[in-house]
Amino acid sequence: MRSLSEIDTIVKRASKGVGYSWGIAEEVGKNIKLLETYGLSGLKNLNDYFNSLKSKKFQHLTHISTENQSKIPYCPIIAGTSFLDQIDELKDLVNIKIENMSYPILFLPFLSRASEIVGKKISLKIDEKIFLLNFNQNIYSNYFANEILKHADLIQISFIKNSNTFDQNEWDNLYKLSTNTFVEETDELKKSAAGAGLTDND
Amino acid sequence: MKINLRDPKKIMKLSKLGCFHQSKLSFLRSFLKEFKTWKYNRDLFDLDENGFGRAVYSFSKNKRIYSLICFANKIDDKERSDRVIATKWDAAFTLHDGIPSKNDLDRLSENVPKQEVGRMSYKELTLSRANKSVRIFDHVVDSLSNGRQPDKSKISEVGYLYRTTAVYGSGKFGLADRFRIKNRNEIFGPFRLEMMLVYLVRQFTFDQVNHIAKYKNPKKAIKLDNDICRNLGIGNSTGLGMAPFIVNHPTLLNNWIAARENVLKKIREIKVVEKKSEDIFKNCLKKSLKNISSWTTDSEFQKKKILSLNEDLIKFTKFLDENSLFQNQYPFNEIYLWSEKNLKDECIEYIVSMMMEPFDEIVEPYVYKMSSEEDKFFTIPASRTIHDLRRILEEKYSDILKIDFSKKESNQNFWFISKNKEEPRLADRFHDNGSELEQPLAIARDINELYSRISNVKNSLKVGKFLLENNDLRHVVRRAFIIEKFPYAEIQDNTIGSELVAIDMLRLKLSFFGAVKFDPRSDKWLRISMFQGAPLPEDLNSFNDHWVYNSLN
Known part of the structure; x- marks a missing residue:
């Protein structure tokens, strides 16, 4: 079994080896390590993508907007790096669509890290595959295949507002149950509690 | 005050x-302090009359056990080399997490002696190899087998019986990644398991000379005196591999x-x-x-x-x-x-x-x-401005910005990874081939380039926007934001200049x-001694x- 440290190092060097800058190569090394930690086939996809660079051309998506389209498939690494670099502006957009991206699994870790930066969960749809990226802590998905995902027709990204997953009734009910652990204070104890004897105007 | x-x-x-x-902050000293209450044991010592075979040593406390597994092999004198290109060593070692099973020992006997071309598992924590000091190993064995202690002046001249040429950890060659073990209190300090390996190897070297001497002359042989043992460490030959680290x-x-x-x-x-x-x-x-x-x-x-x-x-x-x-x-x-x-x-x-x-x-x-949890500080804060970046460069890299990289001598060297051994090397940019493949270790030069590149950029521009067209300098933009928080993170010198030592x-x-006892053998590698004078396990x-x-x- 290859260690994550080996994966990081080899991926970084390979990424430089196919022509990315050292700085981007460092990003890719960390990203593939992240994917492999989560059990997603990062290295397999990256290897296939790098092989395809010999015969195919890919579009560099540098300025990301709400709708992004290209006849030539987008490079997931440049698109991901741009996403990370522009996250400050992108976080206020409700939805972002990117059409025609190669090896979209390689785009995913950039979004996972972006989720941590902005402190918001990110929903990612790669065609019919759904991913919920939780602050770079974990990834929830209906996709677990250890396979190469060569292409996505449509990628949809949305930032999820920080909100509860439960309603007020559910909260109130649990709160009520929690009060079963409380003890009624006597008047005497109330008088000697912290701040006793002072007024708020002291 | x-x-x-x-x-x-x-x-x-x-x-x-x-x-x-x-x-006192040094890792081998903090290792000894941490493990002084652990139980030391020699669990297996299965060497033949010439000292070849297997041995296992352990440190244990509560339910945690770390075991050093040693494989001592016969090699010809001409095969013994301190060079990193060597493929055979007198002994090879790994530190195993727990008690190794028979299967583990067999698996490791196939892999540990091969070092870089072998494969370890997540159950192994560190890996090393070492060669006998030809200057004193035989002298010590001969002396002991003849019933006398070795010549102290000879011992003092060398300072160790074995010299390692590498100690690997943190995921190298399949070893456990640090994240698997980082929460263990006893190893909450850098390189603690590497230090443990070296310390236990030191004990193995004493046991091995005693063992060989005993077989050589069972009636007359004596054991190496404990005071002499204490004054012996483990040597180490260290090359440029450490520098990029x-x-x-x-x-x-x-x-x-x-x-x-x-x-x-x-x-x-x-x-x-x-x-x-x-x-x-x-x-x-x-x-x-x-x-x-x-x-x-x-x-x-x-x-x-x-x-x-x-x-x-x-x-x-x-x-x-x-x-x-x-x-x-x-x-x-x-x-x-x-x-x-x-x-x-x-x-x-x-x-x-x-x-x-x-x-x-x-x-x-x-x-x-x-x-350090290095990954926490990896992502570039792209929402910061060029004003921030410029201020960091001017404040934190002011000496580096004074270096004139238009001069040939400022660019004399380059760092690269050798194809034959996948190890870092240093070469002359104007004499040797391969500078186009140089490693990103010319931080001073690249910081200068970054400073020059932002000279005409608006202060209000976000770093993320700047990077869109300047990703070739992404690695140093990252470093600038690291040094902002960590003032001692950067060598304030030119690591490719002609004056580089x-x-x-x-x-x-x-x-x-x-x-201790740094002994440079050239301007690119040196010998040292570790644990010389340290207490014995007992x-x-x-x-x-x-x-x-x-x-x-």
């Missing part, structure tokens, strides 16, 4: 870092240096020094003069440094004798200020290390601050390991904490 931390722009110069010495791990480097600097600051801030502390310091100083006389080298570069250290220590001793400093307030501050004014770096840093000896209560908390980078790292329960100063006398 409030003392300022020393200026990173002075401390992080290579010539300064190349004068660092071991101290300190560039590639900026936050870790910061935490090492920051620990040293903070400890120094706190010691200088002590108003009244107790007599006991004064005595410890003076005692270490007294013994140092003798220690240094046993530090031998063929390197002219190092000879000059040792001579200067010796002269300065004599000067310092005289200064101490002539002044009753410890009757004054803040005596260590006075000592430091005098040293800075009157002594050279080699001795100043020696004294800084020695100042730590009496102050466990100051040093100890910093031992636990020397690791690469072994300064090695020495910095080795001093934090706790190595002494661990109660050993003198200042053993480094006591030992070499």
Whole structure:
């Protein structure tokens, strides 16, 4: 079994080896390590993508907007790096669509890290595959295949507002149950509690 | 009195870092302190009459067990090489997490002796190999088998029976990634398991010479005297592989240096020094003069440094004798200020290390601050502005920005990874091939380029936007934002200039390991000794904490 440290190092060097800058190569090394930690086939996809660079051309998506389209498939690494670099502006957009991206699994870790930066969960749809990226802590998905995902027709990204997953009734009910652990204070104890004897105007 | 931390722009110069010495913060010393209450055991010792075979040593406490597995092999003299290109060694070792099963031992016997081309598993934590010192190994065996102790002067000249050429950890060759074990309290300090491996290997070398001597002459053979054992360490040949490490791990480097600097600051801030502390310091100083006389080298570069250290220590001793400093307030501050004014770096840093000896209560908390969660600081804060970036460069890299990279000599060298051994190397850009494949270790040059590139960029532009067109400098933009938070993260020097002394980078790292007797064999590699003078496993329960100063006398 290859260690994550080996994966990081080899991926970084390979990424430089196919022509990315050292700085981007460092990003890719960390990203593939992240994917492999989560059990997603990062290295397999990256290897296939790098092989395809010999015969195919890919579009560099540098300025990301709400709708992004290209006849030539987008490079997931440049698109991901741009996403990370522009996250400050992108976080206020409700939805972002990117059409025609190669090896979209390689785009995913950039979004996972972006989720941590902005402190918001990110929903990612790669065609019919759904991913919920939780602050770079974990990834929830209906996709677990250890396979190469060569292409996505449509990628949809949305930032999820920080909100509860439960309603007020559910909260109130649990709160009520929690009060079963409380003890009624006597008047005497109330008088000697912290701040006793002072007024708020002291 | 409030003392300022020393200026990173002075401390992080290579010539300064190349004068660092071991101290109480050093990893091999903190390892011994941490494991002194652990149970040591030799679990297996299955060597033949020539000392070839397997052995297992362990440290255990509660339910945690670490086992060193040793494989001693026969190799021809001509196959023995300290070069990193070697493929065979006298012995190979791995530190296993837990008790190895028979299957583990068999699996490891196939892989550990192969080192870089073998495969370890997540159950193995560190990996190493070592060669016998041909200068003394046979002499020690012959002496013991003839019923006498070896010649102490010969022993002292070398200082070890075996010399390692690499100690690997943290995921190399399939070894466990650090994340698997990082929450264990006993290893909450850098390189602690590497230190454990080396320490147990040292014991193996003693057991092996005793064993061979006994087989050679069962009636007459005696055991190597424990005092001689204590004065033997494990040698290490270290090449350029270590140098990129300190560039590639900026936050870790910061935490090492920051620990040293903070400890120094706190010691200088002590108003009244107790007599006991004064005595410890003076005692270490007294013994140092003798220690240094046993530090031998063929390197002219190092000879000059040792001579200067010796002269300065004599000067310092005289200064101490002539002044009753410890009757004054803040005596260590006075000592430091005098040293800075009157002594050279080699001795100043020696004294800084020695100042730590009496102050466990100051040093100890910093031992636990020397690791780093590097990934936390990896992502570039793209929402920051060019104004911020420019300010960081001007404040933190002001000396580096003065280097003129239009000059040939500023660009003389380049770092690359050798194809044959996948190890870092240094070459001459104007003489050797391959500079187009250089590693991103020319930080000073690239920072200069970054500064020049942002010279005409609007202050309000976001760094993320700047990167869209300047990703070739992404690696140094990342570093700039790291150094903003970690002032000691960056070497404040040109790592590719013609004046570069690469072994300064090695020495910095080795001093934090706790190595002594630096012996440069060229400008690109050196030999050192580790654990020389350290307590034996049987002494661990109660050993003198200042053993480094006591030992070499």
